[in-house]
Amino acid sequence: MSDAAGDGEGGFVERYSTRALFAGTTVAAVVALLVAGLLFPDSLAGTLAAVLTSENTLAAALRLSVPIAFAALGGIFAEKSGVINIGLEGLLIISAFGAVYVTEVTGGVWVGFVAGVVASTLLAALFAVVTIKFRADQIIAGLAVWLIALGLAPFASQVIYNSPNTPTVQTMGSIAVPVLEDLPFFGALFSASPTVYLLFLAVFCSWYVFERTAFGRWIRASGENPKALDTAGVSVTHVRYAAVIISGVLAGMGGAALSLDLGQFTGNGPTMVNGKGFIAIVAYLFGNYNPVGAFLSTMLFAGLDAVQTVLQLQGIGVPRQLIRITPFVVVIIVLALVGRTQLPEAAGDHYETEE
Amino acid sequence: MASAVHLDGITKRFPGVVANDDVDLEVERGTVHALLGENGAGKTTLMNVLYGLYEPTSGEVRLDGEPQAFRSPRDAIDAGIGMIHQHFMLVDPMTVTENITLGNEPRKWGGLAVDRAGAREAVVELADRYGFDVDPDARIEDVSVGEQQRVEILKALYRGADVLILDEPTAVLTPQEVDELFDVLDELTAQGKTIIFITHKLGEAMRAADDITVLRDGEKVGAVDANATSQEELAELMVGREVLLDVDHGAADAGDVVAAVSDVVVEDDRDVRAVDGVSFEVRAGEVFGIAGVDGNGQSELVEAVTGLQEVDAGEIRFRGEDVTSTSRRERIDSGMAYIPEDRQERGLVMEFDLVENGLLGSQHGREFAPNGRIDWGDTRAHADAIIDEYDVRPPNADAEAHSLSGGNQQKFIVGREFERDPELVVASHPTRGVDVGSIEFIHERLLELRQQGVAILLVSSKLEEVQGLSDRLAVVYEGEFIDVVDPDETTEEELGLLMAGERPGDGDGGGGGFETASEAEPAPSTNADAADGEEA
Amino acid sequence: MSPADRARKALSRLVEASATERILISSAALVLSVLIGAVLVLVAGRMTSCTAGEAVYYFGTGFCYDPVVVFDRLFLGALGDPLSGGWSPNGQFAITLRETTLLLFTGLSVALAFRAGIFNIGTQGQMVVGALATALGVLWASAFVSGLVGTVVLIPFGLLVGSVFGGLYGAIPGVLKAYADANEVITTIMLNFVATGVALYLVSGVFKDPNSAANQTVPLPEFAQFPSLFFGARQDFSIVALGFGLVAIAALYYVLEHTAFGYDVRTSGVQPEAAEYGGVDSKRTIVASLALSGALAGIAGAMYVMMILGTFQTGIPDYGFDGITVSILAGNNPLGVGVAALLFGVLKSGTTVVQFATDVPPQLVGVLRGLIILFVAMPEFFRLLAKGLPGQWSESEAVATDGGVAVDQGGETDE
Amino acid sequence: SGGPSDGENSSDGSDGSDGSDGSDGSDGSDGESGPAANIGMVYATGGLGDGSFNDQAQQGALQAEEELGISFRESQPDEVSQFSTFQQQFAESSDPNYDLVCCIGFLQADSLTDTASSYPDQDFMIVDSAVDADNVASYVFQEHEGSYLAGLMASLLTTRSFSVGAGSTTGDSTNVGFVGGVESDLIQKFQAGFESGVSAGSDDIDVSVNYTGSFNDPAAGREAANAMYNSGADIVYHAAGNTGTGVFQAAQEQGRFAIGVDRDQSVTRPDYADVILASMVKRVDTAVYNAIDATVDDEFPGGSNVALGLDSDGVELVFGDQLGSEIPQEILDEVATAREDIIAGDTDVPSEP
Numbered sequence A: 001m002s003d004a005a006g007d008g009e010g011g012f013v014e015r016y017s018t019r020a021l022f023a024g025t026t027v028a029a030v031v032a033l034l035v036a037g038l039l040f041p042d043s044l045a046g047t048l049a050a051v052l053t054s055e056n057t058l059a060a061a062l063r064l065s066v067p068i069a070f071a072a073l074g075g076i077f078a079e080k081s082g083v084i085n086i087g088l089e090g091l092l093i094i095s096a097f098g099a100v101y102v103t104e105v106t107g108g109v110w111v112g113f114v115a116g117v118v119a120s121t122l123l124a125a126l127f128a129v130v131t132i133k134f135r136a137d138q139i140i141a142g143l144a145v146w147l148i149a150l151g152l153a154p155f156a157s158q159v160i161y162n163s164p165n166t167p168t169v170q171t172m173g174s175i176a177v178p179v180l181e182d183l184p185f186f187g188a189l190f191s192a193s194p195t196v197y198l199l200f201l202a203v204f205c206s207w208y209v210f211e212r213t214a215f216g217r218w219i220r221a222s223g224e225n226p227k228a229l230d231t232a233g234v235s236v237t238h239v240r241y242a243a244v245i246i247s248g249v250l251a252g253m254g255g256a257a258l259s260l261d262l263g264q265f266t267g268n269g270p271t272m273v274n275g276k277g278f279i280a281i282v283a284y285l286f287g288n289y290n291p292v293g294a295f296l297s298t299m300l301f302a303g304l305d306a307v308q309t310v311l312q313l314q315g316i317g318v319p320r321q322l323i324r325i326t327p328f329v330v331v332i333i334v335l336a337l338v339g340r341t342q343l344p345e346a347a348g349d350h351y352e353t354e355e
Numbered sequence B: 001m002a003s004a005v006h007l008d009g010i011t012k013r014f015p016g017v018v019a020n021d022d023v024d025l026e027v028e029r030g031t032v033h034a035l036l037g038e039n040g041a042g043k044t045t046l047m048n049v050l051y052g053l054y055e056p057t058s059g060e061v062r063l064d065g066e067p068q069a070f071r072s073p074r075d076a077i078d079a080g081i082g083m084i085h086q087h088f089m090l091v092d093p094m095t096v097t098e099n100i101t102l103g104n105e106p107r108k109w110g111g112l113a114v115d116r117a118g119a120r121e122a123v124v125e126l127a128d129r130y131g132f133d134v135d136p137d138a139r140i141e142d143v144s145v146g147e148q149q150r151v152e153i154l155k156a157l158y159r160g161a162d163v164l165i166l167d168e169p170t171a172v173l174t175p176q177e178v179d180e181l182f183d184v185l186d187e188l189t190a191q192g193k194t195i196i197f198i199t200h201k202l203g204e205a206m207r208a209a210d211d212i213t214v215l216r217d218g219e220k221v222g223a224v225d226a227n228a229t230s231q232e233e234l235a236e237l238m239v240g241r242e243v244l245l246d247v248d249h250g251a252a253d254a255g256d257v258v259a260a261v262s263d264v265v266v267e268d269d270r271d272v273r274a275v276d277g278v279s280f281e282v283r284a285g286e287v288f289g290i291a292g293v294d295g296n297g298q299s300e301l302v303e304a305v306t307g308l309q310e311v312d313a314g315e316i317r318f319r320g321e322d323v324t325s326t327s328r329r330e331r332i333d334s335g336m337a338y339i340p341e342d343r344q345e346r347g348l349v350m351e352f353d354l355v356e357n358g359l360l361g362s363q364h365g366r367e368f369a370p371n372g373r374i375d376w377g378d379t380r381a382h383a384d385a386i387i388d389e390y391d392v393r394p395p396n397a398d399a400e401a402h403s404l405s406g407g408n409q410q411k412f413i414v415g416r417e418f419e420r421d422p423e424l425v426v427a428s429h430p431t432r433g434v435d436v437g438s439i440e441f442i443h444e445r446l447l448e449l450r451q452q453g454v455a456i457l458l459v460s461s462k463l464e465e466v467q468g469l470s471d472r473l474a475v476v477y478e479g480e481f482i483d484v485v486d487p488d489e490t491t492e493e494e495l496g497l498l499m500a501g502e503r504p505g506d507g508d509g510g511g512g513g514f515e516t517a518s519e520a521e522p523a524p525s526t527n528a529d530a531a532d533g534e535e536a
Numbered sequence C: 001m002s003p004a005d006r007a008r009k010a011l012s013r014l015v016e017a018s019a020t021e022r023i024l025i026s027s028a029a030l031v032l033s034v035l036i037g038a039v040l041v042l043v044a045g046r047m048t049s050c051t052a053g054e055a056v057y058y059f060g061t062g063f064c065y066d067p068v069v070v071f072d073r074l075f076l077g078a079l080g081d082p083l084s085g086g087w088s089p090n091g092q093f094a095i096t097l098r099e100t101t102l103l104l105f106t107g108l109s110v111a112l113a114f115r116a117g118i119f120n121i122g123t124q125g126q127m128v129v130g131a132l133a134t135a136l137g138v139l140w141a142s143a144f145v146s147g148l149v150g151t152v153v154l155i156p157f158g159l160l161v162g163s164v165f166g167g168l169y170g171a172i173p174g175v176l177k178a179y180a181d182a183n184e185v186i187t188t189i190m191l192n193f194v195a196t197g198v199a200l201y202l203v204s205g206v207f208k209d210p211n212s213a214a215n216q217t218v219p220l221p222e223f224a225q226f227p228s229l230f231f232g233a234r235q236d237f238s239i240v241a242l243g244f245g246l247v248a249i250a251a252l253y254y255v256l257e258h259t260a261f262g263y264d265v266r267t268s269g270v271q272p273e274a275a276e277y278g279g280v281d282s283k284r285t286i287v288a289s290l291a292l293s294g295a296l297a298g299i300a301g302a303m304y305v306m307m308i309l310g311t312f313q314t315g316i317p318d319y320g321f322d323g324i325t326v327s328i329l330a331g332n333n334p335l336g337v338g339v340a341a342l343l344f345g346v347l348k349s350g351t352t353v354v355q356f357a358t359d360v361p362p363q364l365v366g367v368l369r370g371l372i373i374l375f376v377a378m379p380e381f382f383r384l385l386a387k388g389l390p391g392q393w394s395e396s397e398a399v400a401t402d403g404g405v406a407v408d409q410g411g412e413t414d415e
Numbered sequence D: 001s002g003g004p005s006d007g008e009n010s011s012d013g014s015d016g017s018d019g020s021d022g023s024d025g026s027d028g029s030d031g032e033s034g035p036a037a038n039i040g041m042v043y044a045t046g047g048l049g050d051g052s053f054n055d056q057a058q059q060g061a062l063q064a065e066e067e068l069g070i071s072f073r074e075s076q077p078d079e080v081s082q083f084s085t086f087q088q089q090f091a092e093s094s095d096p097n098y099d100l101v102c103c104i105g106f107l108q109a110d111s112l113t114d115t116a117s118s119y120p121d122q123d124f125m126i127v128d129s130a131v132d133a134d135n136v137a138s139y140v141f142q143e144h145e146g147s148y149l150a151g152l153m154a155s156l157l158t159t160r161s162f163s164v165g166a167g168s169t170t171g172d173s174t175n176v177g178f179v180g181g182v183e184s185d186l187i188q189k190f191q192a193g194f195e196s197g198v199s200a201g202s203d204d205i206d207v208s209v210n211y212t213g214s215f216n217d218p219a220a221g222r223e224a225a226n227a228m229y230n231s232g233a234d235i236v237y238h239a240a241g242n243t244g245t246g247v248f249q250a251a252q253e254q255g256r257f258a259i260g261v262d263r264d265q266s267v268t269r270p271d272y273a274d275v276i277l278a279s280m281v282k283r284v285d286t287a288v289y290n291a292i293d294a295t296v297d298d299e300f301p302g303g304s305n306v307a308l309g310l311d312s313d314g315v316e317l318v319f320g321d322q323l324g325s326e327i328p329q330e331i332l333d334e335v336a337t338a339r340e341d342i343i344a345g346d347t348d349v350p351s352e353p
């Protein structure tokens, strides 16, 4: 049977080879670009290299990442447990509004932050009941969560403030770690909004839960083979409720971070969340359900966004409207090259113990 | 002394079905008890009641004389019951250790982390105690079916099971692995465990069990001593009438070559060679059988022939033409019928009714869809004809496929494929999970077609089936044909050895599997003669 | 089979428990949503301030907003106040039908893809591409014809251009899914952004109307737009377009239920492995369905240009996303799409009436829309509800999405 | 006068008949006599709460409500196809009968052209675009003129070291920034004027330009402004609606300056008053108020096309409430001179970049 182990490793390598190959190619390409930029600082490569290695780009990417990455972590919890939560966008919206509203009323940013998380968690709990207890189609219920939040937050804002946009409130500010903040490039990691540190913590905790705790295993089993978990004597229903609620908490942190970082909720059109919840789904699919992978893919996307903002300033000859869509185009191209995203086996399915 | 397990008057009703009707079952400690019955007799349901998955409508479960009220498997597990389901309850991407300890993970740091080293150690220790050969770090999706089964048993033992329920444990094993399993069962009973295993194979029940309980249509129809019964008696109890245990297929009258496969190589999703250079021919009017343990490339070979999987090297000819890279649709149109091994995934669209399912594969044909427009009238008539001819029950073309029992689903597929007027029938496990009566029927039909000059390619992991029906029989192992034999001239033991990868003339024993068995010689079958009809 | 037989079968399908139940559930969902919406209006009415004279009184409490007025305006207003006697084909009802027409096409677009097991979130982008292509194509062609002939030629031409380009744009995620295994949910979301960005680039640059401050193309000549017969000249509604929509419903229904291609699509939607077994080329079917879905979206875009705006302008409304909700409410059934599109047409058009007639924030209608979808998603809830009531409903299961993402009804697969 | 006025409560309503029946007092009073006029407001998509354009228009209506005793009803379309719906609803209404319908934003021009001809007896006014009809009064603004002054001020300040409030400039910077919302002719007028003013102040200063693609994405505004400040810009001017909130925030975080738009944002966004040097105020409120006022007086200027520039105080550079007084006098003087030159026609400000 020892060859089974060999198979196992072989399988592992096989499974990840496309991604590994891709990651390798990317790293090689970036290195090549940096070298070219160093040699010809005035060329396009030089500009790009300068932008990429700039501490400011990293800082911007981090800021843009926060809401997306939080939501992506939440999405991982739900989907790994077998509940596809396409309503992340709605959770972000409701928490973004809730956080600002409560901050405005109480004057406490952190009170507002918690309130945003609570709002999102309540909505996620509703989603959980609807999908788990009432066996609603997860996709439809997720869309409903999005639509409800998309209507409710601006509605409330309109009722309370007579405008879909709230007034400005206090913001989170930023925390700098002495000495470390002066590091070249990586200094950006140590002079950032408290929500950035929270995000690092959340990424680590999520990773820890999945890799090291029994609960993490139950979530995985609940999404891959709920019956195996059930017959092992663990309630699939409880695990799924817990996972969806955690997804509400995490997405809530993302939404609250988004609005409190700017000190305002804006509710016109798609609201200030503006598709970040859907990008989060992209991020975790892309990161193959791994918290760290999801974080890195968010950073890739946010990094591209940050880079396009800077590139617009450089006047490199490409029309702005087109520079702006580069992040989306890159995601499509990368996806076409990397290909398959593997959903958990039982994701989307209802599970009942009897009949 | 009270029996270890006592089920008293268990009745379990589902909407419209009485799965168990006042069933009694008594199992002595330290014995092996076989639960025998046709498909749908209620065996699994009864065991699910014992395991706490279902609450009985009425009746009582007693362990060592103590009445139990299981509300969930957790209660049953706590009471020392372990169950190995027909479909393994394993999480594919997780490791052997993770699966065994699932739900009962040893913890450290005040429960904040799984004690992974401890878990692994516990698994290794347990495997050693019972002499199981498993790799604690392998992922389930990467190990053999036999090993998965051992993992399932270990899982139950890990949770302290005293009573082990095995649902059709032998369906997926080679004869050698079956022998090894039975040795393990002996070892377990010797250590005081109690075993209940479900089967519909008479020979197995007699060989491995101490006592046998027979169910029919949800009712208990008999409890017999395994040493004091005969296959005929059991068969009659099971089916309720006398059963012909032997198929006589007469001499082959082979004609022209219909299908020719040469040096075909097929790689699976992970670029591993699943079929590794196989060649053979199937002639009109003959059954060419392929025997082998599941997972040795049969599925890939069959799907390559039928056009569902790409061929990476080699050539497939059908009616003299090279069809290696033609589409599935073209192969259907040119007269290739295919009974797939997985009827619920491939063979039927479960949400469609039988009218729509009768059209599957012919939706572009002249007959039912001239000019691309489906003639639902003709299609319905076609479905009705199949239902009638092949005795599909209930005889209602508007029934959705998922509402049919497995046997009836299979009969419908067989009917649909046979009615295509095929020149070649590729039949993959055509009777898997089908009850005795239907098996008889399907076998008869296959032989009828053969008589009419149709070429038949038959794949089955049931030895008695391929052996009984085939005119020529190839044994496949790890993607290669190990030998092609005359099935009438070959014993079951010889076939079993071939299936385990022993090339003819190769003396070395041990094809992997249970350690306890590695030095044991192939267990002598008690009744080699009856082996042919074991299934029937 | 005799025509009588066929009729009987059709009838039996119609009264099939699941269909009846579906309609019941949809209606119940609507009622429940309205009730919750009413509560919301009352709560909001407590949170704002108004003079005592403006308030309404329920349960002895004063509220600033009156839910009865709100829903009266939302529904009756959208229908053009048929009860008040002042109904005119030029009134609000024409707007409702106009919205319905567009929702019908985007709804069909999403439904078709769903039936093939594909979740096309890209209808919006495909519509944008179709709209832009139509505007440019018709502008070019309008140089060659004019007058009535122009109308007769250019409208079909515009629809064709819209469907071809929408279809091509829809084929992109199709090809990516079929040949590169790229998840269509991701690619279609991304392609929406790309379509909007590229359209903005083109329309603020090369194709910009020099005489307008807006990012738009030169307006189409009058004869290149849908004629308004009988209905809604002012409301930019043409009964001809709605007629096309009804034909599209019938055609899609026919294709899905009565053709080999439709059978292929449905089979690969519910069970791709079985479809492959049945000789369906899954890759081609994926590409074909998404292309067709995109073509329907493209037609929606063409109608937006040729019926409503008379030009392509950036900022096309979210008809594509609304199409998702329409399709879901309809259970992805083309016939149901007609009804669902009308309901959402009423909601969209009623929003403006509510806003005009009351002080209630119009986002309320957005909440209602979400609630309706939520309730429609949980038939189980209504079954439980019905069990508590005398005279139970049927026990049979209701249909949810027919594919897209795995929607197996049970975790158990028993053999 | 001369030079930009200095704050929010500049003397509006000074033109026309002041307080015709000012006795009416507070709003909402349901007096027995009806309002002086019924006004319909159709805002631009994006709606109220944008902190700039629509809010400014509402300001004009509120002022008219207070001073002239009119009553007005608002509608906030969220897509282009709703413009004609609301315009017609107002035109068709008989209870009350609307005396004037104010259409805010250039996107309404096309539908107003149709609506106006369908309802020849209804008076309309439109802001930011010209509609040629007897029953429409059009008001357009010379945004580039005001933006020129903003650019001039920015380039003069950025070339010296200057520190006030929460921001500062360093003398060695070589660029200033412009953040736009969605690319369009209108926003490009702001950009063109700003660029032209910047180069008038100094040849060495470039303008970094970024369009976020949205008028309602503060996060994108912040990143754009951040990128500009990081590249050495001290001052960023925005014409991006609510996206500009992000610009102000970036300015605060980085200790730099911003220039507001449409309204005196140092007053309407007091949280950011310590970084807002000035705002390029566009008196949409004046246009709305004047049109209403004329309607009340039965002097509706139908068919007219009023271009509001620096000369008529239609656009102006209003220095920050908090920082304005700290700006060096020579710069104020130079800006004032430039203003005179433009009004006199001596300086020609381009309206396209």
Ligand SMILES: Nc1ncnc2c1ncn2[C@@H]1O[C@H](COP(=O)(O)OP(=O)(O)OP(=O)(O)O)[C@@H](O)[C@H]1O
Pocket: A355, B014, B015, B017, B018, B019, B037, B038, B039, B040, B041, B042, B043, B044, B045, B046, B200, B405, B433, C414, C415
């Ligand atoms: N969950 C269920 N709901 C409804 N009917 C069920 C359910 N489970 C089993 N049945 C029905 O109960 C009967 C007994 O089924 P059971 O699975 O116990 O048979 P079995 O003897 O194990 O058959 P096999 O040999 O095919 O495994 C069958 O008619 C089956 O259709």
Ligand SMILES: Nc1ncnc2c1ncn2[C@@H]1O[C@H](COP(=O)(O)OP(=O)(O)OP(=O)(O)O)[C@@H](O)[C@H]1O
Pocket: B327, B329, B364, B365, B370, B371, B372, C260, C264, C279, C280, C281, C282, C284, C285
């Ligand atoms: N969905 C599909 N699945 C499988 N093969 C397809 C599919 N669509 C097209 N093809 C292939 O393309 C060829 C032409 O397609 P077409 O749909 O015109 O069918 P056809 O052969 O003309 O059949 P008919 O007109 O009788 O329906 C077919 O022969 C078939 O091999």
Ligand SMILES: [Mg+2]
Pocket: B043, B044, B045, B086, B167
């Ligand atoms: Mg069974």
Ligand SMILES: [Mg+2]
Pocket: B371, B372
């Ligand atoms: Mg054809």
